[in-house]
Every structure is written in C-alpha cells, then in structure tokens.
Amino acid sequence: MKMWSGRFRQPLDPEFERWQRSFDFDRRLLKHELAASSAHARALKGVALLSSDELITILQGLDKIGELASESAEFLNDSEAEDVHHFVEKQLVALVGETGYKLHSGRSRNEQIATDLRLYVRAAIDQHCSDLSDLARAFVAQAESAGAATMPAYTHLQRAEPILVAHWLLAYVEMLLRDADRLADCRERVNVSPLGSGAVAGATLPLDRHAMASDLGFDAPTANSIDATSDRDFALEYVNALSLLALHLSRWAEEMILFSSQEFGFIQLPEAFSTGSSAMPQKKNPDLLELTRGKAARVVGKATVLVVAMKGVTLAYNKDLQETQLPIFEAAETIVALLPLVTAFMREVKLDFETMQQAADSGFMNAWAAATYLAQRGVPFRLAHEHIGKAVQLCFELGCELKDLSLEQLRSIDPAFDQDFYQCLNLDSVLAIHDVPGGTAPARVRQAIAAAKQRIESLLEAAHAHA
Numbered sequence: 001m002k003m004w005s006g007r008f009r010q011p012l013d014p015e016f017e018r019w020q021r022s023f024d025f026d027r028r029l030l031k032h033e034l035a036a037s038s039a040h041a042r043a044l045k046g047v048a049l050l051s052s053d054e055l056i057t058i059l060q061g062l063d064k065i066g067e068l069a070s071e072s073a074e075f076l077n078d079s080e081a082e083d084v085h086h087f088v089e090k091q092l093v094a095l096v097g098e099t100g101y102k103l104h105s106g107r108s109r110n111e112q113i114a115t116d117l118r119l120y121v122r123a124a125i126d127q128h129c130s131d132l133s134d135l136a137r138a139f140v141a142q143a144e145s146a147g148a149a150t151m152p153a154y155t156h157l158q159r160a161e162p163i164l165v166a167h168w169l170l171a172y173v174e175m176l177l178r179d180a181d182r183l184a185d186c187r188e189r190v191n192v193s194p195l196g197s198g199a200v201a202g203a204t205l206p207l208d209r210h211a212m213a214s215d216l217g218f219d220a221p222t223a224n225s226i227d228a229t230s231d232r233d234f235a236l237e238y239v240n241a242l243s244l245l246a247l248h249l250s251r252w253a254e255e256m257i258l259f260s261s262q263e264f265g266f267i268q269l270p271e272a273f274s275t276g277s278s279a280m281p282q283k284k285n286p287d288l289l290e291l292t293r294g295k296a297a298r299v300v301g302k303a304t305v306l307v308v309a310m311k312g313v314t315l316a317y318n319k320d321l322q323e324t325q326l327p328i329f330e331a332a333e334t335i336v337a338l339l340p341l342v343t344a345f346m347r348e349v350k351l352d353f354e355t356m357q358q359a360a361d362s363g364f365m366n367a368w369a370a371a372t373y374l375a376q377r378g379v380p381f382r383l384a385h386e387h388i389g390k391a392v393q394l395c396f397e398l399g400c401e402l403k404d405l406s407l408e409q410l411r412s413i414d415p416a417f418d419q420d421f422y423q424c425l426n427l428d429s430v431l432a433i434h435d436v437p438g439g440t441a442p443a444r445v446r447q448a449i450a451a452a453k454q455r456i457e458s459l460l461e462a463a464h465a466h467a
Contacts, residue, residue, distance in 0.1 A: 022322050023081040028329055030069055030076070032119035033084045033112065034062045039215040040107055040195060043207040049105050058103055061096040062088070084116070085109045106205035107198065110229040110317040114194040117328065119216065121238050122466075124332040125187045128245075130463040131339035132180045136173050136456045138346040143169040143449055148442060150427060151266065151356035152365060161368060162360040162430055163440040165351060166449065172252055173452050179245040180459050186241050187466075190234045193218035197225035200316040230316040232324050236306050239331045243296075243303040246335065249342060250296035253289040256349070260286055265355045270348035273341070288345055295334050302327035361427055362401065364392050369430040370402055370421070377416045387414040 011017075038059055045055040065088060068075045081087035092100035143166035151168060152159040193213035196203045202225040203209075209221035222228035259266035269286055277283035305327045313320050367388050374384035390413050391402060398404075403425045410417035423429060435441040438448070 020319075021081070022083045022325065023078065023087055025326050025329060026084045026113075026116075027076050027087070029084045029113075029116040029120055030088070031066060032116040032123075033088050034066050035119065035216060036112060036115045036195060037088060037103060038062050039212045040207075041103055042215060043196075043212050044102070044105055044205070046208050046211065047106075047205050049205065050102060054099050054102065057096045057099055058092065061092045061100060064095055065091045083109070083113075085112050106203045106207060107195070108200075108229070110199050111194045111197040111225075113321075113325075114197070114229055114231065115216075117232075117325070118190050118192070118194070118218075118234060121234060121328065121332075122187060122190050122217075124336070125183045125190065125238065126463055126466045127336060128183055128242075128339070129180050129459060131336070131343070132176050132183075132245075133456050133459045133463060135339055135343040135346065136176045136180075136452070136459075138343050139169050139173045139176070140449060140452050140456065142346060142349075142351070143173075143445075143452075146351065146353065149351070149353040149356060150360040150431065152359050152363070153440075159359070159363045159365055161434075161440075162365050162427055164431065164442060164445050165353065165356060166445050167440040170445070170448050170452060172248070173456075175248040175251075176245075177452075177455055177459070179241065179248060182241040182244065183238075184462065186234065186237045188219075189237065191217075191219045193221045194228035196221060197228040200229055201225055226316045230313070230318075230321070232306070232310055232321060235324055235328050236303070236310065239299070239303045239306055239328060242331045242335050243300045246296035246299035246338075249338065250293045252342075253286075253292040253296075257286050257289045257293075260289075264359075266352055266359075268350040268352060270345060270350075272348060273345045288341060292338060292342060295338055299331045299334050302331040364395070364402065366402060366425045366427075366430045367392055369424055369433055372433060373421055373424045374414060374416050377418075379414065379416050384414075 012020075041050060041055055041058045041062070044050045045052065050058065068091075076087075078087055078090070081090060089100065089104065092103065094100075146165035146169065149165040150162050151165050153161050153163040153168065193209065193216060195212040195216070196207045196209035198204060213219070213221045222231075256267060258264055260269050269284055271284070273288040274284045275287045277285065306324055309320060309323050309327075370391070371381065371384040371388045374387060375381045379387070388402075391405060391410060394409065394413075395402060395405065403422055407417060407419060407421075410421065424433075432441050435444060437444065
C-alpha cells in the first residue's frame with residue numbers, strides 16, 4: 001500500500017512508478033531513517049499517541065529491520081518500496097502488525113528526508129575529518145623523515161628558490177587542515193533537527209522537538225518549518241567543501257605526477273599504487289594519482305548539479321529535491337573511498353632527496369638571497385635586483401653560476417660586493433635568511449611541524465568526541 005494512495009482511484013503508470021522511485025539510492029539512509037523513526041516514536045509516547053507496550057513493539061521492530069538489513073543485502077531488494085520511508089513502514093507493519101502504521105502520526109516524509117540527509121552528512125563529515133587527520137599525519141611523517149633535505153620551490157612551474165622538502169610537504173598539511181576546518185564549520189549548520197516540522201507548517205501534535213533533537217545528537221531543532229523541509233543549503237555547503245578538498249587532492253596528484261616523471265625524478269612511485277603498460281614493458285604509470293585527479297572532476301560536478309537543482313525550487317518541499325540526494329551520496333562516497341588510498345600512497349612513496357638536492361643547488365635560485373645581500377649593504381632593493389640580474393646575465397654568457405664569478409667581475413657591476421658575498425650563496429645561508437613565521441628556515445620548519453602535530457591532534461580529538 002502506498003503512503004498516499006487513499007486519494008487516488010487509478011494506479012500509477014508502471015513506467016512512471018519505476019522511474020520516480022528513489023529507494024534504489026536512498027536506501028543508503030536506512031540506518032538514519034531507523035534512528036529518526038525511533039526518536040519520533042518516543043515523542044509519540046510523550047504525547048500519549050503510543051502506549052508503553054506499543055512503543056516497545058515499534059522500537060523492537062525498527063531494531064529488527066536494522067538487523068535484517070545488516071545480515072542480508074537481499075533484504076533491501078524491494079521492488080515495491082517507493083523510498084526508504086515507505087520501505088521502513090512496510091517492513092515494520094510486516095513485523096509488528098497494524099501498530100506499525102501509528103508511527104507516521106504527526107509527521108511527513110518531507111521532514112523525514114530532511115532529517116535523514118542531515119544525519120547522513122553529519123556522519124560523513126565525521127568520517128572525512130578522521131580520514132583527513134590520518135592523511136595529514138602521513139604528510140607530517142614524511143616531513144619529519146625529510147629532515148634537512150632540500151628541493152626547488154617553483155613559481156610559474158619554473159625553479160624559484162630552494163626550500164626544505166619538509167616545507168613543501170607542510171603546504172599540503174595546511175590545505176588539508178583548512179578542508180577539515182571547513183567541514184567542521186559546515187557540521188555546525190548541519191546539526192539541527194527538522195523533526196517536528198511536518199509537511200510544511202509544523203507537526204499536528206505537540207511533539208517535544210527539543211527531546212527529539214537531543215535524542216539524535218542534534219544541537220537544537222530547526223527554527224522554521226517551511227525552511228526546515230526545503231533547506232538543502234547544508235548539502236550545497238557540504239559538497240562545495242568536498243569540491244575544495246577534491247581540488248587540493250587533484251593539485252597534489254598533479255604535482256606528484258610531474259615529480260615522478262624522469263624529467264624531475266623527485267619521487268619513486270609505489271608499485272602497490274601503480275600499473276604498467278600493456279604495450280610498453282618498461283612503464284610504471286601513476287594510476288592512483290591520475291584517478292585522484294579525475295575523481296576531483298566528479299566531486300566538483302556534483303556541487304554544480306546541486307546548485308542548478310536548487311536554483312528554481314520554490315518553498316517548501318518539491319519533488320525536485322529528490323534529485324539532490326544522489327549528488328550528496330556520490331560526492332561523499334568518492335571522498336570516503338579516496339582519502340584512505342591517498343594516505344596509504346603517502347606512507348609508501350619514496351622521495352629522492354639526492355635528486356632534489358641537486359636541483360635545489362643550481363639554476364640561480366640563490367639570486368634573491370644575492371639581492372638581499374646588496375640590500376643589507378645599503379643598496380636600494382630595486383637597484384640590487386637589477387644588479388643581480390646583470391650578474392645572472394653575465395653567468396649565462398660565461399656558462400657558470402653566481403658563485404663562480406670573481407669579486408672583480410662582481411664589483412664591476414656594483415662596488416658593494418665583498419668577499420663575504422660567496423658565503424650568502426650557499427644553500428644553508430639561502431634557507432636561513434627565510435627566518436620568519438611560515439618561512440623555510442630550518443628552525444621555523446621544525447616549529448611548523450610541531451604546530452601541525454598539535455592541530456592534527458585537536459582534529460582527532462574533535463572527531464573522537466563526535467564518534
């Protein structure tokens with residue numbers, strides 16, 4: 001029996017009925033539907049719509065549905081259920097009889113789906129934050145292992161300045177921790193309960209909305225029944241946060257692909273996350289990295305789908321909102337599958353510190369340090385910049401590095417040069433002058449590693465508190 005069939009004399013067109021069903025994908029919400037239904041049942045007992053015995057019967061029936069679903073996937077193969085709400089009612093009535101029909105007193109599927117989605121997104125955010133902490137720790141572990149190893153930093157994909165390898169790795173930690181912060185911030189707006197909002201105007205029974213919200217771990221009930229049943233801002237915000245996370249993972253993947261090429265040779269791909277070529281026996285292809293880059297497009301696409309789906313929807317609930325579910329599920333599942341794999345990759349990847357060091361120790365990446373040398377001796381920086389540019393041009397003509405120019409050649413460009421200039425060009429000196437918070441000076445990077453560890457621990461503690 002349909003949940004709305006009393007009004008109709010004719011059955012639905014069979015093709016339309018199959019086409020408009022959502023149970024094939026909203027079955028993902030079953031455990032959340034069962035939890036929300038249990039909270040509603042307890043609220044019904046509070047307004048004397050259910051007796052104590054009826055409440056126990058319904059709660060036991062809901063628990064049994066959860067058990068059956070966990071024991072057999074076949075249990076969820078229901079060709080008649082219109083959606084997860086209809087499925088639970090059908091199964092509950094089959095288990096406990098007509099008492100099961102009482103559960104829908106004072107509520108609407110409009111508030112049910114809004115509640116279930118919030119519970120789903122909240123649980124997904126908690127999972128993502130835990131996974132992000134694991135990934136951030138993998139980056140920090142690599143940074144600690146790198147020690148004093150150096151590499152080039154790039155701007156415009158051209159070698160710019162030498163940096164510590166650890167400094168490069170910590171840049172990704174910053175991205176990941178921002179992603180976690182965004183998700184945690186989103187969780188605060190997710191964590192309100194639509195239960196008791198009814199179809200649009202509020203429940204028709206004096207249900208204790210605060211008790212239902214508390215029962216499900218929500219911070220509070222929603223403030224407006226119209227908004228509560230039609231709001232999907234939390235979903236857009238969530239999937240947009242995931243799209244930024246996916247973008248960061250894609251940037252990481254792109255850089256690792258470049259750095260694993262023979263042209264760079266900075267990293268060695270883990271064989272456990274690479275494949276070969278069916279034609280070229282020598283190949284080791286960065287499949288995990290390339291798929292990470294590709295999966296980012298999928299997540300960004302889901303964010304776009306949600307925005308377009310919502311842009312013309314009037315208040316309150318409209319069937320269009322059914323189309324917002326799959327983008328949420330697919331974006332969440334993409335990230336849930338991806339983060340542990342990226343973490344495992346980062347734990348196994350080998351960095352070629354020798355090759356990185358060689359690249360960092362040539363190519364005039366000490367030029368800014370050289371200009372700083374002149375600036376510290378009173379030469380206006382703009383002139384110092386020009387004079388070092390002339391020195392670099394002379395090096396190009398002679399086929400040498402700055403350190404190979406004689407003091408006489410240097411003084412022909414600017415008399416401020418002295419013998420101590422050569423000391424400022426070595427790698428340790430170049431790194432050391434970046435001695436500011438956030439800079440690549442070794443002492444600053446050690447501080448940054450310690451700070452990153454503390455922030456990751458705070459993230460873990462918050463994730464555990466929500467578990």
